[in-house]
Amino acid sequence: MDETLEIDTGVRRPKKNKRKKQPITWRVIKNQNQLIWMSVPLMLYIILFAYVPVWGWTMAFQNYRPAKSFGEQEWVGLKQFKFLFTDDNFIRVLRNTLAMGVINLILGFVTAIVLALLLNEIKKVFWKRTVQTISYLPHFLSWIIVTGIVATSLSINDGIVNIVLMKLHLIKEPILWLSEGKYFWGIVGASHVWKEVGWNTIIYLAAIASIDPALYEAAEIDGANRYKKMMHVTLPGIKATIVILMIMSIGHVLEAGFEVQYLLGNGLVVDWAETIDIFVLKYGLAQGNYSLATAGGIFKTVVSVTLLLMANGISKRLGEERLL
Amino acid sequence: MGGKSKVTFKYSLVALLTLSFALSGCGGGNDKNAAATDKAKATTAADSASANTGGKVEPFKVSAFIGVAGQQPTPDNKIYKKIKEETGASFDMEFLAGDINQKLGVMIAGQDYPDLMTGSTKLTAAGAYIPLEDLIEEHAPNLKAHYAEYWNMMKDPNDGHIYILPNYGVYNGKVNSSWYSGPAFWIQKAVLKEFNYPKVKTLDQYFDLIEQYKAKYPKIDGSPTIGFEILNYDWKNWGLFNAPQHLIGHPNDGGVVVKDGVAEVFANKDYAKQYYKKLNEMNEKGIIDKETFVQNYDQYMAKLSSGTVLGMFDQHWNFNAAEDSLTTQNKIERTYVGLPLVYDESTKDHYRDLAVLNLNNGFGISINAKDPVKIIKLLDTLMDEKWQKLFSWGVEGEDYIVENGRFMRTQKQRDDAADATWQLANKAKSLFEYLPKTEGSYSDGNSTDAAAQPEEYKAGLKPYDKEVLDAYGFNSYVDFFSDPPPNPVYYPAWSIDLIEGSDAKIASTKLNELQTKFLPKAILAKPAEFDSVWTDYTEQIEKANVKAYEDKINEQIKWRIENWSK
Numbered sequence: 012m013d014e015t016l017e018i019d020t021g022v023r024r025p026k027k028n029k030r031k032k033q034p035i036t037w038r039v040i041k042n043q044n045q046l047i048w049m050s051v052p053l054m055l056y057i058i059l060f061a062y063v064p065v066w067g068w069t070m071a072f073q074n075y076r077p078a079k080s081f082g083e084q085e086w087v088g089l090k091q092f093k094f095l096f097t098d099d100n101f102i103r104v105l106r107n108t109l110a111m112g113v114i115n116l117i118l119g120f121v122t123a124i125v126l127a128l129l130l131n132e133i134k135k136v137f138w139k140r141t142v143q144t145i146s147y148l149p150h151f152l153s154w155i156i157v158t159g160i161v162a163t164s165l166s167i168n169d170g171i172v173n174i175v176l177m178k179l180h181l182i183k184e185p186i187l188w189l190s191e192g193k194y195f196w197g198i199v200g201a202s203h204v205w206k207e208v209g210w211n212t213i214i215y216l217a218a219i220a221s222i223d224p225a226l227y228e229a230a231e232i233d234g235a236n237r238y239k240k241m242m243h244v245t246l247p248g249i250k251a252t253i254v255i256l257m258i259m260s261i262g263h264v265l266e267a268g269f270e271v272q273y274l275l276g277n278g279l280v281v282d283w284a285e286t287i288d289i290f291v292l293k294y295g296l297a298q299g300n301y302s303l304a305t306a307g308g309i310f311k312t313v314v315s316v317t318l319l320l321m322a323n324g325i326s327k328r329l330g331e332e333r334l335l
Numbered sequence: 336m337g338g339k340s341k342v343t344f345k346y347s348l349v350a351l352l353t354l355s356f357a358l359s360g361c362g363g364g365n366d367k368n369a370a371a372t373d374k375a376k377a378t379t380a381a382d383s384a385s386a387n388t389g390g391k392v393e394p395f396k397v398s399a400f401i402g403v404a405g406q407q408p409t410p411d412n413k414i415y416k417k418i419k420e421e422t423g424a425s426f427d428m429e430f431l432a433g434d435i436n437q438k439l440g441v442m443i444a445g446q447d448y449p450d451l452m453t454g455s456t457k458l459t460a461a462g463a464y465i466p467l468e469d470l471i472e473e474h475a476p477n478l479k480a481h482y483a484e485y486w487n488m489m490k491d492p493n494d495g496h497i498y499i500l501p502n503y504g505v506y507n508g509k510v511n512s513s514w515y516s517g518p519a520f521w522i523q524k525a526v527l528k529e530f531n532y533p534k535v536k537t538l539d540q541y542f543d544l545i546e547q548y549k550a551k552y553p554k555i556d557g558s559p560t561i562g563f564e565i566l567n568y569d570w571k572n573w574g575l576f577n578a579p580q581h582l583i584g585h586p587n588d589g590g591v592v593v594k595d596g597v598a599e600v601f602a603n604k605d606y607a608k609q610y611y612k613k614l615n616e617m618n619e620k621g622i623i624d625k626e627t628f629v630q631n632y633d634q635y636m637a638k639l640s641s642g643t644v645l646g647m648f649d650q651h652w653n654f655n656a657a658e659d660s661l662t663t664q665n666k667i668e669r670t671y672v673g674l675p676l677v678y679d680e681s682t683k684d685h686y687r688d689l690a691v692l693n694l695n696n697g698f699g700i701s702i703n704a705k706d707p708v709k710i711i712k713l714l715d716t717l718m719d720e721k722w723q724k725l726f727s728w729g730v731e732g733e734d735y736i737v738e739n740g741r742f743m744r745t746q747k748q749r750d751d752a753a754d755a756t757w758q759l760a761n762k763a764k765s766l767f768e769y770l771p772k773t774e775g776s777y778s779d780g781n782s783t784d785a786a787a788q789p790e791e792y793k794a795g796l797k798p799y800d801k802e803v804l805d806a807y808g809f810n811s812y813v814d815f816f817s818d819p820p821p822n823p824v825y826y827p828a829w830s831i832d833l834i835e836g837s838d839a840k841i842a843s844t845k846l847n848e849l850q851t852k853f854l855p856k857a858i859l860a861k862p863a864e865f866d867s868v869w870t871d872y873t874e875q876i877e878k879a880n881v882k883a884y885e886d887k888i889n890e891q892i893k894w895r896i897e898n899w900s901k
Contacts, residue, residue, distance in 0.1 A: 076462075077443045077446070077461040099878075162629075162631070168559075187625060189629040190628065274631075277567075277568075277629050277855075278851035278852045278854070279628055279629065281851065281852050292436075292437075294844065296440045297844075298835050298844065299457050299460055299835030299836050301440070301444070
C-alpha cells in the first residue's frame with residue numbers, strides 16, 4: 012500500500028520535502044502523548060506474546076529437561092539440529108511437507124479464485140447465497156471429522172468415490188485409495204479444497220465487490236462479453252488481493268499440515284504421508300525430547316521467513332503489491 | 336462531562352488498560368505466591384485435622400487426572416457421595432481428551448499438575464511425582480500391607496524411589512478367573528460349531544477352518560464374510576507385531592523374546608517370517624480383509640460388531656466393546672473364543688500368564704499437591720475392605736445380595752451393572768480403575784470381581800456358551816489355555832522403561848516404524864515378491880541400531896533379577 016502512496020507523491024515532486032521525517036522532539040512527544048499511551052498496551056501485547064516466547068528457542072540448543080531451571084539445563088550446541096538433518100527420513104519428510112504445501116497452496120488459490128469468479132457471474136442472489144453457504148460450511152468441521160468422511164468415502168465396501176467411478180465404468184474394481192502412496196498427496200489436496208474452498212472465496216468476493224461498476228459499463232460499451240469482462244476487469248481488479256494473499260501463504264508452505272496426514276496416514280503410505288510435524292511429534296514430543304521439537308520449529312520458521320522475504324522481493328521486483 | 340474530566344477519564348482508561356496488560360504478564364509470579372500461602376494454610380489445616388482424628392470430617396478437594404477418555408460421574412453419584420460423607424474428600428476429575436502424549440507434554444511444559452495423576456514414565460522423567468515410600472511408611476498402614484510383597488518392584492529403576500501406586504496386579508487369597516483378557520487368536524463360536532467343535536492347536540489348522548467356513552458362507556447377514564482382520568493402528572499395533580512370539584510358545588514380552596535371561600528382538604527372525612509368510616499366503620487367497628491396513632480403530636470395531644469377521648489376533652480387552660455389542664444384538668454365535676495357537680502341536684502354549692504388577696500405571700501424587708499426607712491417608716482409607724467392596728460390588732442389598740455369605744446378583748442387578756448410564760450414577764468406575772485395589776478374593780472368600788465369582792459367572796452364561804463349553808468339557812473360556820507356569824522375576828519385559836529420548840527409545844521407535852511400513856507391504860505383496868520385501872525389511876532393521884534397544888532391555892532384566900528376587 013505504501014508503494015502506491017510513494018508513487019503518488021513522486022509525481023508531485025515539489026511536495027516531497029514535506030514528507031521528510033520530522034525530528035522527534037519533546038514537543039512532538041507531548042503533542043502526541045495520547046497516541047503514544049494508546050500504543051503502549053499493544054506494544055506490551057506484542058512483546059509478551061511475540062517476542063518473549065522466542066526465548067524458548069534456547070531449548071533447541073539444550074538437552075532440555077522440564078523439571079530443571081534454566082541454569083541447570085545441559086547445553087548441547089547443535090546436536091538436535093544434527094539429529095534432525097542427518098536422519099535418513101528427514102529428506103523424505105521435507106519433500107512430503109513441501110510437496111503437500113505447494114499442492115495445497117496452488118490448488119487452494121486456483122479453486123478459490125475460480126469459484127469466486129463463477130459465483131460473481133450468478134445474478135440470482137438466492138442461488139449465489141445457497142452455493143456460497145454450502146461451499147463454506149465444511150470449513151467449520153474439524154479435521155478429525157473431515158478425515159473420517161474422507162476415509163469413509165474412499166472405502167472399498169460402500170465408499171461413494173468407488174461407487175461413482177464404477178457406475179461411470181471408469182474402473183473395473185474398487186480401488187483401495189488409501190493404500191497407495193501415489194494417490195496420497197492428491198487425496199490430501201482434494202480434502203483441503205473440499206474443506207476450505209468456500210471459505211477462501213469470501214475474501215475474493217469482497218474484493219470483487221469493491222470494483223467500480225463503471226469499469227464494467229465501459230467494457231460493455233466497448234463490446235466486451237462476459238468472459239472478456241471477467242478476464243480484463245474482474246481479474247485485474249482483484250490482482251492486488253491475490254498477490255498479497257499469495258505472499259502470506261508462501262510463508263506457510265511448510266505448514267502443510269499435521270492432522271490430515273496423521274489421521275489418514277498408515278504403514279503403506281508412510282513414505283508419502285509423513286510431514287515434518289509428524290516427524291517432530293514422533294521423535295520429539297512423544298519421546299519427551301522437547302529440544303528436538305523446538306529445533307524442528309526453528310527450522311520451519313527460518314525456512315518460512317526466507318520464503319516470505321523471497322516472495323516479497325520478487326513481487327517488488329515485478330512492480331506488484333507487496334506485504335513488507 | 337466537562338473537557339477536563341473527559342481528559343482524566345481517557346487517561347485513566349488508558350492507564351487501566353496498560354495496567355491490566357502488564358499484570359497479565361506478571362500473573363505467574365502472583366500465582367506462585369498465592370500457591371505458597373495456600374500451601375502454608377493447608378499444612379496447618381492438615382495438622383489440626385490430624386490432631387483431632389475421629390472428630391468431624393473436614394471437606395477437602397482432590398484433583399485427579401485420568402489418562403484415558405471417560406465421562407464425568409453424575410453430581411449425585413452414590414459412591415462419591417459416600418466418600419464425601421465419610422472422609423470429606425470430593426474428587427475433581429479431568430479425563431483425557433485427545434492424545435495422551437500431547438496432553439502430558441502440555442502438562443509438563445506448564446508444570447500444571449493436579450494432585451493425583453495417572454502413572455506415566457514421562458511424568459516420572461519430568462520429576463512430576465513426589466516420592467511416596469516415607470509417606471506410606473508413616474501414614475498408610477493398609478497400603479504398606481497391600482504392597483509389602485511388591486515393594487522392591489515398585490521402586491523406580493533410575494533412582495530407587497516409589498512414585499506410582501500400581502493399580503492392578505496385587506493378588507490376595509484365591510484368584511478366580513473366568514474371563515481371559517489377554518492376547519490370543521480369536522475365532523467366532525459359529526465357526527467352531529460348524530465343524531463340530533474341533534480342537535484347534537496350530538496356526539495352520541486355524542486358517543484352514545476359516546478358509547473352509549468362508550468358502551461355505553461367503554456372506555454373513557448379507558455382507559461379505561471377512562476371514563481374518565489385522566489391526567495396526569497407532570499404538571494398538573500388537574495385532575500385527577506380537578503374534579510370532581506366542582506362536583513359538585513364548586509369553587507376551589512386548590517387542591522381544593527372552594530366553595535364559597537374554598532378550599532379543601524377534602521382528603526380523605525366521606519364526607516371525609514364517610508367520611508373515613502364512614499371512615501373505617492367506618492374503619493371496621482373499622482371506623485377509625483388503626482394508627485391514629488402512630482402517631482405524633473405529634472401523635475395525637465396527638467390522639467386528641457387525642459379526643462378519645471370522646477371526647483376528649488381538650487382546651481381549653481391546654475388542655471387548657464389540658463383543659458387548661454383538662451380545663446386545665443377540666448374535667452370541669458371532670462372539671469369539673480365544674485360541675492359544677502355536678506353530679506345531681509339540682509346542683506348549685504360553686499365552687496366559689500369572690498376573691503381573693501393573694508398573695507405571697495407577698496413581699502418583701504430584702509435586703503440586705498441597706497436602707500429600709491427607710491424600711495418602713485418603714488412599715489408605717479407601718484400601719479398607721469395606722471401601723473395596725463398595726467400589727467393586729456396590730451397596731449391599733441395592734447392587735448385590737448375599738446368600739449364605741456368598742455375593743450374588745439378581746438379573747436386574749446384573750443388567751444394571753452392565754449399563755453405562757447406570758454406572759455413572761452408581762459406580763466410581765473411572766476412579767477405582769486407577770486406585771490401588773484388592774484383587775483375587777476378600778477375607779470372607781468372595782471374589783473381588785463380580786465377573787470372576789464362579790456362581791455369578793455360571794448364572795450369567797448364555798445357553799449358546801453353555802453348549803460350546805460343554806462340547807469341550809470346560810468350565811469357562813479360560814480353560815482353552817494352558818495353566819501358566821510361574822513368571823520369571825523380570826517378567827514382563829514390555830513394562831521396562833526405556834527412558835524418554837534415550838538411544839534405546841529412539842531405536843524402538845525406529846523399529847516400530849519399520850514394522851508398520853514393511854510388514855503390511857510384505858503381507859500384501861505377490862507371493863513371489865515376499866522374500867525380496869522381507870530382505871529389504873531385515874536390512875533396514877539392521878541399520879536401525881536395535882542393539883541399543885536390546886542392550887537396555889538386557890540391562891534392566893539384570894537389574895530386575897538383582898533387585899526383585901526375594
